[in-house]
Amino acid sequence: MIEVNNLTKYFGPFKVLDDINISIKPGSIYGLLGPNGAGKTTLIKHLAGVYRPDSGTVKIIDEQVYENPKVKSSLIYIPDDLYFFNQYSIKEASKFYARIYPNWNQERFDSLKEYFPLDINNRISKLSKGMQKQVAFWLGICTMPKVMILDEPVDGLDPVMRKKIWNLMLQDVSERKTTILVSSHNLRELEDVCCHIGIIYDGKMVVQRELDNLKTNIHKIQVAFESDFNQLLQGFEVLHNSKNGSVNTLVVRGDKEELLNTLKKANPLILDVLSLTLEEVFIYELGGLGYEINNVTI
Numbered sequence: 442m443i444e445v446n447n448l449t450k451y452f453g454p455f456k457v458l459d460d461i462n463i464s465i466k467p468g469s470i471y472g473l474l475g476p477n478g479a480g481k482t483t484l485i486k487h488l489a490g491v492y493r494p495d496s497g498t499v500k501i502i503d504e505q506v507y508e509n510p511k512v513k514s515s516l517i518y519i520p521d522d523l524y525f526f527n528q529y530s531i532k533e534a535s536k537f538y539a540r541i542y543p544n545w546n547q548e549r550f551d552s553l554k555e556y557f558p559l560d561i562n563n564r565i566s567k568l569s570k571g572m573q574k575q576v577a578f579w580l581g582i583c584t585m586p587k588v589m590i591l592d593e594p595v596d597g598l599d600p601v602m603r604k605k606i607w608n609l610m611l612q613d614v615s616e617r618k619t620t621i622l623v624s625s626h627n628l629r630e631l632e633d634v635c636c637h638i639g640i641i642y643d644g645k646m647v648v649q650r651e652l653d654n655l656k657t658n659i660h661k662i663q664v665a666f667e668s669d670f671n672q673l674l675q676g677f678e679v680l681h682n683s684k685n686g687s688v689n690t691l692v693v694r695g696d697k698e699e700l701l702n703t704l705k706k707a708n709p710l711i712l713d714v715l716s717l718t719l720e721e722v723f724i725y726e727l728g729g730l731g732y733e734i735n736n737v738t739i
Contacts, residue, residue, distance in 0.1 A: 442467040442620045443488065443588065448497035450483055457483050459644040461497070465637070467587075468618035472635035472652075474628065474723055480644045481624045482520075482592055488622060489518035489590050501588055514543055517581035521593035523573050525565040531576055532561040535583070542584040550583040556605065571597040578606050582613065591623040595630070607634060632719040640726055648726055656717050659725060662691045664704055665711040673703055680725040692717075692725050 443465035450458040458480050465471045475481045486492045487499045490506040490513050498505060504512050525534060539545040554561065557579050559568070565576055574597055581589065589610065595603040611634065613619040625631055631638075638655055640648040648655070659680065664670070665688045674693065677700060681692035688711060693700055697714075704712055 442469075442502060443471075443622065444498070444500045444503075445484075445488070446498045446500075448484070448487060448494050448499060450487065450492065450495050457644055458487075461641075461644075461646050463639060463646070463649070465620055465622060467620050468614055469636040470614060470621045470623065470634050472631040472638045473622060473624040473641065474631070474638060475624075475641040476727065479641045481641055484641065485518075485520075485590055485592050485622070485624060489513075489516070491518075514541070515586060516588040516590060517584055517586040518590040519574075519577045519581055519592070519594055521596060523570075523577055525573070525576070527566050528564065529566075530562050530564050531559060531579075534565060534576070534580060535561070538580050538584060544585040546583050546585050549585075550579070553579055553583070556609075569597075571599065571602070574598055575602060575606075578609070582609055585617070586619060589619060589621045589623075591621065591625075593625055594623060595625075595627075603630070628720040628723055629718070638719070640723065642727055652719070655719075655722055657697075659692060659694050659717060659722060660697050660700060661715040661717045661721065662693065662700070662704070663711060663713045663715060664689050664691060664709050666707060666709050670704070670707055670709075673707055677703075680728060690715075692721070 443463065445461055445463040448458055448461040449456065461484060463471075473481055473484070483492065487494060488501070488506065490509065493507050500506065501512050501516060506512050526537075529537065535550055539547065557575050559572060559575060559579075565573060568576065574595065578594075595606060598606065610619070610621060614621060623631065623635070632652070635652050638648070638650060638652050639646055670689075674691075678694040679691060680694060681690070683690050701712070701714070
């Protein structure tokens with residue numbers, strides 16, 4: 442459904458994207474993660490057909506996206522910084538969308554009037570950011586898109602509306618096999634909805650994996666010994682090691698069973714395996730690349 446091959450982009454002398462490769466299957470949700478300035482929005486604008494690749498290809502439904510009205514009519518791009526025609530009301534915007542999107546569903550638009558508590562005669566530019574986000578999703582979902590490209594999609598929405606909008610999108614993923622690529626700093630939210638995760642850093646894709654498999658080679662363990670145990674960890678990649686009293690909290694990359702067996706041989710006083718969150722995986726994956734949390738005293 443979405444295929445990015447060897448995508449590279451320069452802005453002047455700066456290489457913003459460096460040989461990016463992505464493959465996303467129909468009916469899946471792909472979470473794009475990365476620190477500020479990593480290249481997420483630049484990548485997203487290539488997927489939406491806003492930017493022309495300097496090299497490589499960006500295809501959706503087996504066709505190049507850039508300057509391809511046919512492909513663009515089957516996708517919706519909702520950026521963080523929204524734009525609507527200044528004088529348009531919600532009703533007038535819906536008529537505009539109906540003219541340019543061949544699969545516009547007026548019946549769906551009308552049925553969602555009760556879902557979104559907004560007056561369709563209100564001028565969109567006069568609405569709050571959160572209300573404008575609701576309008577963007579209301580209109581976007583009614584185009585019956587095959588692909589949704591979302592950049593910080595629910596930022597500015599209250600928790601109830603966030604849940605309602607995700608419910609609508611998940612329904613389309615399930616019933617219509619809509620494909621979604623979403624970039625967000627709300628990793629807890631992505632953890633609930635994404636099938637696959639990609640982490641971009643310094644213009645390079647450094648991690649791509651199914652969400653379930655992302656956690657299989659990184660383990661969080663609480664352990665306590667009567668004596669020093671650091672020599673036991675030789676051969677393992679320790680991403681984090683902190684101590685609270687006699688209890689050490691470790692985050693280690695490697696084979697889980699091999700790690701536990703090694704620690705058990707030294708007869709630990711405590712040995713517990715803890716669940717890793719997506720936020721922790723993100724922090725520790727990038728920590729190994731030099732993007733890590735450092736305590737600062739001011």
